[in-house]
Each structure stands twice: as structure tokens, then as C-alpha cells.
Amino acid sequence: MAAPAQIPTRQEKGDLHTETQLLSMGPSHPATHGTVKIMLEIDGEQIVEMDVQIGYLHRGFEKECESGTWYQAIPYTDRLNYNSAILANLAYCMAVEKLLDCEIPRRGQWVRTLAGELSRMGDHLTRLGAACLELGAMTPFLYGIEARELVWDLQEMLCGARVTSNYVRIGGLQRDVTPGFLERLERSLARIEELLADFDKVVTSNRIFVDRFRNTGMLPLDKLISYGVTGPMLRAAGVPLDLRKAEPYLVYSEIDFDVPIGTTGDNYDRFLVCQEETVQSIRIMRQCMPVLAKTVGEPVNVADPRIRWPAKDRVFNRMEELIQQFKGVTEGIRVPAGEAYAAVESPNGELGFYVVSDGTGKPYKVRCRPPSFANVAPMRDMLVGGMLADIVPTFDMINMIGGECDR
Amino acid sequence: MAADAEALLEKVTALLGADVVDKHAYRGDATVLVPLTRARECLRRLRDDPQLAYNVLMDVTAVDYLGREPRFDLVYHLASIDMKPRDDAPSAIRSRLRVKAQVPESPCEADSICALWAAANWMEREVFDLYGIVFRDHPDLRRILLYDEFKGHPLRKDYPKERRQPLIGPRN
Numbered sequence: 001m002a003a004p005a006q007i008p009t010r011q012e013k014g015d016l017h018t019e020t021q022l023l024s025m026g027p028s029h030p031a032t033h034g035t036v037k038i039m040l041e042i043d044g045e046q047i048v049e050m051d052v053q054i055g056y057l058h059r060g061f062e063k064e065c066e067s068g069t070w071y072q073a074i075p076y077t078d079r080l081n082y083n084s085a086i087l088a089n090l091a092y093c094m095a096v097e098k099l100l101d102c103e104i105p106r107r108g109q110w111v112r113t114l115a116g117e118l119s120r121m122g123d124h125l126t127r128l129g130a131a132c133l134e135l136g137a138m139t140p141f142l143y144g145i146e147a148r149e150l151v152w153d154l155q156e157m158l159c160g161a162r163v164t165s166n167y168v169r170i171g172g173l174q175r176d177v178t179p180g181f182l183e184r185l186e187r188s189l190a191r192i193e194e195l196l197a198d199f200d201k202v203v204t205s206n207r208i209f210v211d212r213f214r215n216t217g218m219l220p221l222d223k224l225i226s227y228g229v230t231g232p233m234l235r236a237a238g239v240p241l242d243l244r245k246a247e248p249y250l251v252y253s254e255i256d257f258d259v260p261i262g263t264t265g266d267n268y269d270r271f272l273v274c275q276e277e278t279v280q281s282i283r284i285m286r287q288c289m290p291v292l293a294k295t296v297g298e299p300v301n302v303a304d305p306r307i308r309w310p311a312k313d314r315v316f317n318r319m320e321e322l323i324q325q326f327k328g329v330t331e332g333i334r335v336p337a338g339e340a341y342a343a344v345e346s347p348n349g350e351l352g353f354y355v356v357s358d359g360t361g362k363p364y365k366v367r368c369r370p371p372s373f374a375n376v377a378p379m380r381d382m383l384v385g386g387m388l389a390d391i392v393p394t395f396d397m398i399n400m401i402g403g404e405c406d407r
Numbered sequence: 408m409a410a411d412a413e414a415l416l417e418k419v420t421a422l423l424g425a426d427v428v429d430k431h432a433y434r435g436d437a438t439v440l441v442p443l444t445r446a447r448e449c450l451r452r453l454r455d456d457p458q459l460a461y462n463v464l465m466d467v468t469a470v471d472y473l474g475r476e477p478r479f480d481l482v483y484h485l486a487s488i489d490m491k492p493r494d495d496a497p498s499a500i501r502s503r504l505r506v507k508a509q510v511p512e513s514p515c516e517a518d519s520i521c522a523l524w525a526a527a528n529w530m531e532r533e534v535f536d537l538y539g540i541v542f543r544d545h546p547d548l549r550r551i552l553l554y555d556e557f558k559g560h561p562l563r564k565d566y567p568k569e570r571r572q573p574l575i576g577p578r579n
């Protein structure tokens with residue numbers, strides 16, 4: 001893979017006396033969908049040096065988690081990557097379930113897979129749409145956002161919230177899919193496919209768009225690995241690493257789907273990889289739907305009331321279940337002392353949770369390994385020597401989510 | 408799963424020898440504890456070993472065990488990714504390993520591993536920011552999530568959750 005071309009600076013060319021100047025981009029900039037400050041030293045339009053300063057959305061996620069019960073940390077995980085909240089819920093719950101050593105029922109796993117893919121699709125649609133918007137193309141953004149609206153409507157039907165889902169629970173789910181969900185999902189997927197086709201026609205072979213994306217933001221593969229970059233950014237550079245295939249969790253080993261990869265690792269490849277992953281997500285959801293239609297009525301939660309308290313109709317009518325719910329809410333679940341790390345493939349890459357329990361009802365430590373953090377770190381190396389205008393497409397394809405990067 | 412972790416620990420012990428102070432396999436996760444002064448060398452050997460080949464540093468974090476001596480655990484998560492491009496086959500993760508080293512309260516210092524993985528740069532800055540562990544030989548050890556004026560390290564267990572330090576506005 002070729003390194004980004006080093007254009008000689010005007011000073012090196014010796015044709016003009018120039019001085020570098022400092023430019024502060026952000027923390028709130030109209031062309032970045034994220035709160036980040038980039039200090040730039042520029043020579044004309046060329047970037048000589050840059051310093052990416054994150055932390056503007058830091059709100060003490062880990063500290064907050066340590067002060068509540070294991071359950072109370074789940075809503076905080078929504079607010080990590082707010083574009084794909086269900087996947088963050090899932091990663092956290094899987095880490096705690098690993099410590100508890102419990103396995104949730106099959107139907108629960110299928111629902112989790114479906115909800116996770118829905119969430120991933122919403123995230124990719126936002127990334128693709130916003131990338132166009134920030135390069136000045138309003139129309140494809142509206143296609144992307146219309147499709148995302150359909151995703152959010154479905155999420156609302158699933159868990160009552162459009163963005164901050166709070167859907168996955170330790171030992172299962174907040175609830176099973178609501179009646180009529182699958183029919184509506186089928187209708188929405190058909191419309192989303194139309195919108196994706198329209199989007200593809202407007203953007204993918206658009207000359208202006210391709211020129212802005214192609215051969216920008218590249219980094220040699222060994223550097224990407226050294227920086228711990230994962231997800232679409234690594235796949236665009238030709239490494240087909242996808243945790244859904246590499247360490248199959250939930251029911252991914254039973255599902256047929258492809259892992260798209262790129263060749264050069266530039267922003268255009270990243271864009272195409274994300275676009276294809278959206279299509280693959282639809283394919284995965286279509287495989288989940290018949291299974292869910294067949295297994296209606298089967299449990300989605302573990303039967304152990306010490307982990308997942310009983311359903312509300314039983315809690316309101318029976319003494320024993322009422323006590324179990326009361327104990328579960330006031331004392332929290334007891335997680336055996338120890339440590340565990342669990343990771344899922346989030347839209348940005350490996351989203352991992354390292355949890356430490358001391359055996360009480362509260363987490364001793366909840367560490368989120370945010371893919372955005374690892375993916376933003378190499379941004380300086382991707383852009384120094386390039387042009388000022390390359391910052392926006394590169395930043396869009398890195399898809400830094402402040403909530404997740406800064407925690 | 409557990410058997411895999413046991414087998415992995417045997418291989419790691421064979422490589423690191425006496426540097427493995429403690430090890431355990433729990434819920435399928437393999438963990439080794441190494442002496443702080445040897446941590447960088449151990450990580451280098453784990454990365455360069457042709458068989459284990461831990462080419463990716465996934466995460467660096469710390470855990471504060473207030474009241475224990477030494478007080479902090481420095482935790483590295485490594486992953487070994489099989490990068491060989493094969494037709495129609497996705498890359499595999501050969502194994503994952505957790506490496507821990509214990510850091511005393513004073514001197515609260517550890518060796519930086521920025522020279523081994525570029526990812527360590529920001530991750531160590533975060534550990535420094537939130538736990539106050541100083542990394543020797545780090546090229547650019549500044550706060551990363553909090554601002555320079557911030558006093559203390561909020562993820563330490565003796566930092567009260569309610570203490571606010573806004574740059575402007577009321578303080579408590």
C-alpha cells in the first residue's frame with residue numbers, strides 16, 4: 001500500500017517566502033460532527049503539524065459506573081456511542097455475563113443479534129450521510145437521515161426510546177420484541193434499500209465526491225496495527241478482521257454474511273466498506289426474522305432471579321417474585337469477584353469492556369475500550385503533509401463519536 | 408475455552424520464564440502478572456515471539472486497589488491477529504492475553520511502551536490523566552481527557568465523586 005504522497009511545501013520549492021501559521025479548528029466546528037479541537041500549523045493550505053485535543057465530552061463514565069449497581073451502569077453505556085447504543089449495552093452486558101458465567105436463551109440471542117444489526121445500520125447511515133453533508137452535499141444526507149429515521153422508529157418500537165435505547169439487560173433483554181415489530185421491520189427494510197440505492201446513485205460515482213475521498217487519509221498497514229485501529233478503517237486497508245467472524249458471539253456463527261474489505265485504505269475505501277456493511281446488516285436481519293417468527297413465546301431472559309428479575313405480571317401478583325424484584329433493585333445483583341474482558345464488533349471497531357468485581361453489588365471497575373479513541377489517535381499521522389481540506393473527509397470516516405472517545 | 412487459556416498460559420510461561428510472578432485463567436481469559444521493572448521487556452518479547460505474536464495492543468488501563476500495597480494494577484490487553492490474507496476467509500484472532508504489573512503509590516511510575524506500540528501513546532496519557540501514573544520515556548505525557556488546570560486524578564478511589572472543578576462557575 002502506498003503512503004500518502006508528500007507534496008513539497010512552498011518553502012521547500014523555494015519559489016516564495018512563506019511563514020507557517022497556527023489555526024485552531026474546533027472545538028465546535030460546523031464541518032465536524034463531534035466536539036474536538038484540532039490545533040494546526042499550516043503552510044498555505046498544507047498541514048505542517050497538528051495536535052488533536054479530545055476530552056470535551058468527558059463526563060466521568062467510569063467513575064459514575066463505580067458508584068452504582070451493575071444494572072445502573074447500563075444507561076451510561078447508551079451514551080458512549082449514541083449512534084449505536086444497543087451495541088454498547090450489549091458489550092457491557094456480555095462482559096458482566098462472562099463474569100456471572102451465564103448464557104441467555106436462544107431467542108434472546110437472536111433478538112440481540114437483530115437489535116445490534118439495526119443499531120449498526122443506524123450508525124453507518126449517520127456516518128455516510130454526515131460525511132456527504134460536511135462536504136457540502138445536502139441531498140444524500142437527507143436520504144441517509146430518512147433511512148435512519150426508519151431505524152430509530154424501529155428502535156422506539158423495540159424499547160421505547162429512539163436514541164438512548166437502554167435495551168439489553170444483564171441476563172437478557174428489557175423485553176421481547178413488541179407485536180407487529182417484524183412486519184414493520186420488513187416494510188422499513190424495503191424502504192431503506194430503496195434509499196440506499198438512491199444514495200448510491202447520487203454519491204458513489206460522483207466525480208466531486210470521489211476526488212475528495214480518494215487517496216486521502218491513508219496510513220501504512222503496519223502503522224494502523226501499531227495504533228490498534230480496528231473496524232472499517234482496518235478492513236478498508238485489506239485486513240478482513242471482524243469479531244463477528246473472528247470470535248463469533250451470539251448467533252453469528254449460524255448466520256451467513258460477508259466481510260467487505262478495501263484495498264488501499266483511503267477514505268473512499270472506508271466509505272465503500274461502510275456502505276457494503278449496511279447491506280450486510282440487512283442481510284443478517286433478514287436471517288433473524290424467520291427465526292424470531294418461529295420462536296414466539298420462548299423466553300429471552302435467563303430464568304435465574306438472582307441475575308434477571310421476573311416479568312412484571314408475576315411481580316405484581318406473587319409474593320416470592322415481588323421480593324426477588326425488590327432485592328434485585330435495592331441491592332443489585334451479586335457478581336462473583338474476578339475480572340473479565342468481552343468485546344463486540346461495533347460500527348467503529350472493537351468495543352471492549354474490562355470489568356472487575358469485588359463480589360459486592362457494585363462494579364469495582366468498568367473500563368470501556370473505545371474504538372473511537374484508538375481510531376482518532378493516528379489522525380495526525382494520516383494528515384500531516386496533506387491538505388487542509390483532507391481533514392473533513394478523514395475525520396468523517398474515522399467517525400469519532402465524542403461520547404465514546406471522551407467517555 | 409478454559410482449557411485454551413490454560414494451554415496459552417503454559418506457552419506464555421515458557422517464553423517469559425521467571426518473569427511470570429502469577430497467572431490465572433478465569434472465564435476463558437488468560438492473565439499473567441509480571442514485575443513492574445520487567446513489564447516493558449516482557450511485552451516486547453510477547454510482541455516479537457513468532458508463535459504468540461501479540462501484534463495489537465488493544466487497551467491500557469489501571470485499577471486502583473486502595474489500601475493494598477502496591478496500590479495500582481497496570482493492565483495491558485493484547486491481541487494476536489492473524490493477518491495473512493486468505494481467500495474468502497476472515498482474519499482470525501489467535502489469542503488474547505492480559506498482562507498486569509503492580510505500581511506502588513510512590514514512586515507512582517512505570518516504563519512507557521510507546522516505542523513498542525503507537526497506540527500506547529494516548530492510552531498511557533489517559534492512565535496518567537485519570538490515575539496519576541507517570542510513564543517514564545513517554546514522548547508527550549500531557550493530560551488528555553481533562554484540562555491542564557485540573558487537580559488530582561479522578562479515577563483514584565480516594566477522589567470523591569462529588570468534587571467538581573469547573574474552569575468557570577461555582578466550585579465545592
